[in-house]
Amino acid sequence: MLRNNWSSSRLARVGVFGLLTVTTAVIFTTDAADARRHRRHYAHHRVQREASESSSPKFASIIVDGNSGAVLQSTSPDGIRHPASLTKIMTLYLLFERLDSGKMKLDTELPVSQHAADQDPTKLNLRAGQTIRVEDAIKGLVTRSANDAAVVIAEAIGGDEDDFAAMMTRKARALGMSKTVYRNANGLPNDEQVTTARDQATLGRAIQERFPRYYRYFSTTTFSWRGESIRNHNHLLGSVEGVDGIKTGYTRASGFNLVTSMRRGNRHLIGVVLGGRSGGSRDAIMRNLLAENIEKGATTHTVAAVNERNGTEASTEVADASDTPARPAPQVQAAAAPAPEAVAPRPASRLSALAAATAAMPPAQAKPEARPMESKIEPAPLTNGVISSQPLSLIPGSSEPMKPVRVKTVQVKAGAVKVASAVPAQVAPQVTNTISPRNDVAETSGAVVAKADVVNKPEQARTELPQQPAGFGTGNGVLGVLPAATAAAPVAKLASADPAPQPIQMNTTTKPAVTHSGWIVQVGALESESEAQQRIEAARSSAHGLLSKADPFTEPVVARDNRKLFRARFAGLERDQAEAVCRTLKRADISCMTVRN
Numbered sequence: 332m333l334r335n336n337w338s339s340s341r342l343a344r345v346g347v348f349g350l351l352t353v354t355t356a357v358i359f360t361t362d363a364a365d366a367r368r369h370r371r372h373y374a375h376h377r378v379q380r381e382a383s384e385s386s387s388p389k390f391a392s393i394i395v396d397g398n399s400g401a402v403l404q405s406t407s408p409d410g411i412r413h414p415a416s417l418t419k420i421m422t423l424y425l426l427f428e429r430l431d432s433g434k435m436k437l438d439t440e441l442p443v444s445q446h447a448a449d450q451d452p453t454k455l456n457l458r459a460g461q462t463i464r465v466e467d468a469i470k471g472l473v474t475r476s477a478n479d480a481a482v483v484i485a486e487a488i489g490g491d492e493d494d495f496a497a498m499m500t501r502k503a504r505a506l507g508m509s510k511t512v513y514r515n516a517n518g519l520p521n522d523e524q525v526t527t528a529r530d531q532a533t534l535g536r537a538i539q540e541r542f543p544r545y546y547r548y549f550s551t552t553t554f555s556w557r558g559e560s561i562r563n564h565n566h567l568l569g570s571v572e573g574v575d576g577i578k579t580g581y582t583r584a585s586g587f588n589l590v591t592s593m594r595r596g597n598r599h600l601i602g603v604v605l606g607g608r609s610g611g612s613r614d615a616i617m618r619n620l621l622a623e624n625i626e627k628g629a630t631t632h633t634v635a636a637v638n639e640r641n642g643t644e645a646s647t648e649v650a651d652a653s654d655t656p657a658r659p660a661p662q663v664q665a666a667a668a669p670a671p672e673a674v675a676p677r678p679a680s681r682l683s684a685l686a687a688a689t690a691a692m693p694p695a696q697a698k699p700e701a702r703p704m705e706s707k708i709e710p711a712p713l714t715n716g717v718i719s720s721q722p723l724s725l726i727p728g729s730s731e732p733m734k735p736v737r738v739k740t741v742q743v744k745a746g747a748v749k750v751a752s753a754v755p756a757q758v759a760p761q762v763t764n765t766i767s768p769r770n771d772v773a774e775t776s777g778a779v780v781a782k783a784d785v786v787n788k789p790e791q792a793r794t795e796l797p798q799q800p801a802g803f804g805t806g807n808g809v810l811g812v813l814p815a816a817t818a819a820a821p822v823a824k825l826a827s828a829d830p831a832p833q834p835i836q837m838n839t840t841t842k843p844a845v846t847h848s849g850w851i852v853q854v855g856a857l858e859s860e861s862e863a864q865q866r867i868e869a870a871r872s873s874a875h876g877l878l879s880k881a882d883p884f885t886e887p888v889v890a891r892d893n894r895k896l897f898r899a900r901f902a903g904l905e906r907d908q909a910e911a912v913c914r915t916l917k918r919a920d921i922s923c924m925t926v927r928n
Contacts, residue, residue: 389586389606391528392616394624397536397592397599400634403624407528411510412605414526415580416476417588418518420534421499423472426484427542430465434907435487437466446492447482451519454479455556469545470554473578474563478517485516490914492516503530505639506537520582528603535577535590535601537637549576549592566614567591571621579610587613593621598628847882847902850909851926854916856896860885863897866921870899873919877912902928 391407402408429435440462448459455477457463463471468484471477482492489495492515499513508530514521539546552568554561564579573595580588587607593600602620607613854870857863863885871878881901888896904912906925913923 387586387606387608391603391605392620393528393532393603394620395532395536395601396628396634397594397601398597398629398632398634401629403600403627404620405528408532409510409527409529411525411527412588413520413524413582413585414511414518414531415582415585415588416518417526417531417578417580417590418499418513418516418524419472419476419481419580420531420538420578420590421502421513422481422484422495422516423469423545423548424534424538424542425488425495425498425502426465426469427538427545429488430545431542434910435465437464439465441465441468441483441487443479443483444486447479447486450478450482450517453477457483467556469548470551471556471561473549473551473576474554474561475556476564476579478519481517482515490917494917502639503534506533506637507640508533518580518582520584522584528605531590531603531605532601533637535592535603538577539592540636546576549578565589565591566610567617571618574621581610589613589617591617591621593625595625597630598625599632600625600628847884847900847928849903849928850906851928852878852881852901852904852909852912852916853898853924853926854901854921855899856888856890857899858894858896860887860897863899866899867901870901870916870921870923873921874912874915877908877915881912900926 389412391410391412392405393402393408394404395401396403426435430437441464443457443459443461443463445459448457453475455463455471455475457479463480463483465484468477468480471480472484485492485495489498495516496513499516500511503511503513508526511526511530512523514524518524550568552563554563565574565576567574567589568576571593573593574591575594576592577590585606587610588605589603589607591602591604593602600621602617604613604617604620607616852870855863855866857866867883867885871883878901880903882903883899883901886898886900888898890896901912906927909925913925916923
């Protein structure tokens with residue numbers, strides 16, 4: 332009996348244990364299935380969300396291989412979008428140029444204007460009359476995306492924000508960003524401020540290739556400002572392996588934007604996402620794009636660096652110029668009726684029109700076809716309406732150094748004028764083209780007059796003219812500067828063609844040529860010497876003492892339409908002094924440009 336009870340108890344225990352085992356197995360199997368179903372559902376939801384995101388009219392993306400330059404993935408890479416705070420990448424590019432050239436230092440104090448202090452958040456809450464160090468302004472831009480600090484930088488470099496935005500657009504053209512237009516320095520809403528994913532990838536590559544020393548600021552995760560710790564808006568820093576920058580951006584019109592650089596091993600990717608629906612979805616899309624394309628990246632660097640079209644030095648001078656780029660077509664401006672803060676996305680047709688207009692804009696200050704007599708394109712055209720866009724190197728005596736020479740000033744009376752009037756208007760260009768230019772003689776108006784009587788005998792002219800020293804003929808004036816020994820010969824021939832020759836008279840009041848040293852600041856080209864003197868006085872009074880030790884002078888030149896003009900100039904300045912003078916004069920509405928003497 333006892334044995335039977337023990338056997339029954341044993342069977343009961345085995346049965347209970349087996350039941351527990353089966354139940355446990357069922358529970359674990361069900362949980363695993365639920366987990367798999369949940370993962371599949373989440374993956375499906377993520378795919379749907381990304382598909383929905385990419386179908387948004389604002390969305391665009393591109394992944395570029397930093398080693399090969401190849402485009403590994405793209406969605407609407409050339410679609411016109413608003414950059415928002417990605418604008419500050421170009422603002423910092425121009426600032427890094429100044430740091431790299433030594434024009435500014437990291438501890439340079441930048442003044443805060445009322446316009447800068449009035450910018451909308453996000454900002455560092457700078458107040459007018461304060462100053463901020465360059466390094467603090469950089470960190471404020473890359474972490475908080477401070478709009479006030481961006482305008483402080485713009486005004487320190489360009490004089491005012493509009494001029495700086497024009498410099499930004501010219502720099503974009505020089506880098507090959509053909510569809511980008513800047514209208515402000517911080518990316519606050521402006522219907523005309525546009526870009527593309529491809530252009531932003533180009534800028535993302537260029538800024539780290541050109542300025543590796545300063546690019547490291549884009550990896551700043553936190554910034555301490557007046558006791559406050561500011562965290563970087565780029566949440567991929569520190570959370571995605573290899574991400575070293577660079578910038579986020581958001582406005583209602585643009586959506587959520589992000590430019591990212593990632594290096595893993597020998598691979599390097601630059602990614603751009605524009606028009607995300609939220610910061611989280613934008614970051615998730617960027618993570619996935621980087622993960623999907625990192626293995627496709629090349630392991631050796633073969634692509635050429637992003638070069639500026641006019642070369643490094645020339646592009647820096649273009650950025651210093653004061654002229655403005657071509658505006659979008661009038662019909663595009665007429666279409667830009669909604670307020671900058673409009674929430675609704677812009678219609679596709681309107682964006683297409685703006686894309687066509689911006690694509691048609693030629694690169695500013697592009698180097699023209701080389702000409703035999705052309706030496707160098709000067710940084711900026713005159714802006715006072717007298718000479719609008721003529722390169723200064725084509726204006727006689729504009730860039731050649733002035734050297735003291737023995738001169739004889741000749742006055743040609745009515746007889747000589749009659750000879751000139753009897754010749755067809757097109758003869759003068761033919762003379763210039765017939766006589767081959769010499770490397771050591773500038774083709775000034777005086778050289779043309781000296782050779783006018785041998786237009787049909789170029790070979791004889793070359794043998795008759797005496798050997799001339801380097802720099803001869805670079806003076807200014809209607810007739811130029813002729814050597815005392817040869818001045819009478821060509822004039823005598825001109826006078827012999829007139830039935831009533833007039834005597835040649837010496838101008839006893841003529842002063843010898845003066846050599847002006849240092850950099851030159853030009854404040855206008857006027858039609859009379861008295862007007863040029865008045866412009867000099869106006870500039871001196873508006874320069875707040877910056878021109879107190881400068882050497883003022885007027886310089887006669889002959890314009891392309893044969894008008895005689897008088898340049899109003901100051902000499903004897905260092906480059907930094909000349910640029911500071913120009914910035915101050917522009918604020919006083921006085922046109923200004925710097926010329927290397």
